[in-house]
Amino acid sequence: MREQNQNTPPEPPRPDMRKRAALLVFLPLLFLLPWLSNSFASRDVETVPYSFFDAQLEADTVQTVTVQGEKITGTLSSAQQYTDPQGNSRQITDFLTYVPATVDTDYLREISRSNVEVTTLPTRDNSGWVLLLNLLPIFLIIWIFVRFNRASKQQGGGGGFPGGMFNMGKSRAKKYEKDSSSIHFADVAGADSAKEELEEVVDFLQNADRYSAVGAEIPHGVLLVGPPGSGKTLLAKAVAGEADVPFYSISGSDFIEMFVGVGASRVRNLFADARKSAPAIIFIDELDSIGRQRGAGLGGGHDEREQTLNQMLSEMDGFETHESVIVLAATNRPDVLDPALLRPGRFDRRVTVPAPAVGDREKILKIHTARRPTGDDLDLSAIARSTPGFSGADLANVVNEAALMAVRASRTAMIQEDLITARDKITLGLKRSGVVMNDLERKTVAYHEAGHALVAARLPTAEPVHRITIIPRERAMGVTQQMPDGDRYLLREDYIRDRLVVMMGGRAAEEQIFDVVTSGAENDLKEAHKLARRMVLDWGMGDAFRNTAFGSDSREVFLGNDIGKQNEFSDNSAQRMDEEIHGILNDAYRRAQELLQNNAEPLARLADALLEEEEIDRTRMDELIGTGED
Ligand code: ADP
Ligand code: MG
Ligand code: ZN
Numbered sequence: 001m002r003e004q005n006q007n008t009p010p011e012p013p014r015p016d017m018r019k020r021a022a023l024l025v026f027l028p029l030l031f032l033l034p035w036l037s038n039s040f041a042s043r044d045v046e047t048v049p050y051s052f053f054d055a056q057l058e059a060d061t062v063q064t065v066t067v068q069g070e071k072i073t074g075t076l077s078s079a080q081q082y083t084d085p086q087g088n089s090r091q092i093t094d095f096l097t098y099v100p101a102t103v104d105t106d107y108l109r110e111i112s113r114s115n116v117e118v119t120t121l122p123t124r125d126n127s128g129w130v131l132l133l134n135l136l137p138i139f140l141i142i143w144i145f146v147r148f149n150r151a152s153k154q155q156g157g158g159g160g161f162p163g164g165m166f167n168m169g170k171s172r173a174k175k176y177e178k179d180s181s182s183i184h185f186a187d188v189a190g191a192d193s194a195k196e197e198l199e200e201v202v203d204f205l206q207n208a209d210r211y212s213a214v215g216a217e218i219p220h221g222v223l224l225v226g227p228p229g230s231g232k233t234l235l236a237k238a239v240a241g242e243a244d245v246p247f248y249s250i251s252g253s254d255f256i257e258m259f260v261g262v263g264a265s266r267v268r269n270l271f272a273d274a275r276k277s278a279p280a281i282i283f284i285d286e287l288d289s290i291g292r293q294r295g296a297g298l299g300g301g302h303d304e305r306e307q308t309l310n311q312m313l314s315e316m317d318g319f320e321t322h323e324s325v326i327v328l329a330a331t332n333r334p335d336v337l338d339p340a341l342l343r344p345g346r347f348d349r350r351v352t353v354p355a356p357a358v359g360d361r362e363k364i365l366k367i368h369t370a371r372r373p374t375g376d377d378l379d380l381s382a383i384a385r386s387t388p389g390f391s392g393a394d395l396a397n398v399v400n401e402a403a404l405m406a407v408r409a410s411r412t413a414m415i416q417e418d419l420i421t422a423r424d425k426i427t428l429g430l431k432r433s434g435v436v437m438n439d440l441e442r443k444t445v446a447y448h449e450a451g452h453a454l455v456a457a458r459l460p461t462a463e464p465v466h467r468i469t470i471i472p473r474e475r476a477m478g479v480t481q482q483m484p485d486g487d488r489y490l491l492r493e494d495y496i497r498d499r500l501v502v503m504m505g506g507r508a509a510e511e512q513i514f515d516v517v518t519s520g521a522e523n524d525l526k527e528a529h530k531l532a533r534r535m536v537l538d539w540g541m542g543d544a545f546r547n548t549a550f551g552s553d554s555r556e557v558f559l560g561n562d563i564g565k566q567n568e569f570s571d572n573s574a575q576r577m578d579e580e581i582h583g584i585l586n587d588a589y590r591r592a593q594e595l596l597q598n599n600a601e602p603l604a605r606l607a608d609a610l611l612e613e614e615e616i617d618r619t620r621m622d623e624l625i626g627t628g629e630d
Contacts, residue, residue: 069123190360205243208324226353229393232330252289263308279324287329368399375415429474450606451509452480500588508592542580
């Protein structure tokens with residue numbers, strides 16, 4: 001998505017990377033250097049077998065000899081014919097050979113008795129340049145270490161092997177320099193109350209002295225809470241853009257490393273860096289990954305995370321009142337955070353970033369379509385109304401998919417149809433080609449969907465049917481899509497019960513027509529069970545446990561609140577709850593059956609039309625079944 005690109009800091013020039021690669025290639029060569037130096041030193045000297053040397057001694061053609069341990073170099077008084085093992089002959093005057101360990105050391109006396117000039121050297125060749133050559137690789141390796149370290153420091157950490165090898169503890173924060181963050185509040189649609197609160201944060205950063213003048217303490221921790229994709233990260237970037245201060249951003253999971261102690265030292269470095277460039281913002285994304293309650297979770301091995309968390313707490317406590325460094329953090333799981341994080345002086349301000357309501361959805365769509373070429377038939381408000389529950393990220397995704405659709409259709413601008421197709425793709429899955437259902441299956445699906453739709457149409461509190469389709473999609477063979485008229489914040493009991501009836505409508509229709517049920521209702525039944533369970537356990541809507549909430553919350557264990565926590569009810573109660581849930585579901589099924597039996601004719605009409613037309617929208621449905629009693 002585009003604003004993400006805009007926000008990426010300009011890539012620092014990285015010639016280092018290429019140099020590093022080159023160095024890595026040359027590194028092994030360095031170890032070959034001493035060997036090479038040996039062969040270079042004896043460039044013009046022929047290495048000959050001992051037998052050749054022996055023969056020359058016999059022939060008295062040897063002039064000088066230098067003995068160094070087992071190594072003998074020498075010159076001949078005149079050039080001699082030498083044939084190497086490969087059979088090549090040439091004239092040589094200088095030679096090198098090695099004395100076999102078994103040769104009697106008396107050979108030296110023999111040599112000196114002849115006319116040969118003999119020099120002996122100590123076994124180790126200490127001549128300066130050889131020593132230097134031998135040390136060179138070590139110097140080079142040290143040099144490379146220094147360079148790598150410096151290079152990775154310039155990049156502020158990061159970097160792959162081997163940059164990271166030398167600075168594991170360095171903060172991995174990405175620093176967005178002042179004007180590189182071009183995101184502003186105007187780029188965030190909706191979320192007005194969140195923006196309002198964050199504007200205050202911007203003001204703290206810009207006018208820190210005004211606050212300290214009256215002795216007001218600047219809040220140091222602000223926690224952004226909201227469902228995934230609601231724009232928390234975006235808002236944090238916008239704060240940095242508005243305040244025009246350095247922005248250190250790090251994701252909680254970056255802290256968690258294999259090496260013990262690394263997370264904690266990262267935190268230390270991150271805070272140290274930010275303090276140096278105050279006023280500044282530290283943004284910790286996905287705080288829950290380090291900030292989970294200490295001592296929770298399965299098994300041991302959480303020491304590293306706890307150390308990191310402890311370090312962060314102590315860094316936050318270490319802020320002086322006048323220091324204008326603000327730590328923003330984002331999470332979608334505030335419930336699992338360690339309570340110590342939320343204490344005054346730490347993340348004591350909480351800004352809620354809710355999932356967008358219909359008005360905000362339209363604004364988000366507007367922002368994202370405004371960046372792209374669009375046709376003039378766009379009706380964003382219709383898309384916004386038909387996407388309840390979509391997050392900002394989902395909507396951005398819809399617009400992007402629509403742009404892709406436009407390209408696929410060789411259009412240069414996206415039109416409403418692209419948006420609709422993109423939305424359907426995301427809600428229903430893409431149409432599946434190549435699925436061939438037999439006639440009975442198609443008929444079953446048609447009645448199933450017609451059953452849902454008819455029940456929905458006849459129940460006063462049910463959401464109106466938006467569309468019915470029996471075109472097979474990725475996720476389902478058919479879909480009945482309902483569309484709420486607005487966003488709901490409270491769920492009324494009658495509404496929930498009617499909703500269960502609609503869910504049961506599919507299977508009830510199958511049974512009514514074919515006298516048998518199919519596996520096609522799996523999803524309906526699961527959803528219905530989930531809802532009924534919440535009615536009983538969370539909302540106190542059952543009969544036996546009216547007005548009692550036990551909490552159905554079966555939080556995943558690994559997120560670890562209290563593992564050892566026992567159910568807050570007895571086995572006996574659990575059984576009664578199951579019975580209650582079952583009763584609610586059966587009741588809903590019975591109501592669906594009754595309703596469909598009373599509407600047998602419209603049901604058949606709707607199913608036949610579906611078989612014929614495959615897809616039916618709201619207007620067509622009203623035509624077919626009317627709005628009231630048959
Ligand atoms: P979160 O951090 O809450 O999970 P993000 O901030 O990463 O969500 O949002 C993901 C993307 O969704 C953003 O990059 C942006 O394109 C889009 N988005 C989310 N909320 C909004 C919004 N209110 N206005 C504009 N775009 C949004
Ligand atoms: Mg995020
Ligand atoms: Zn169904």
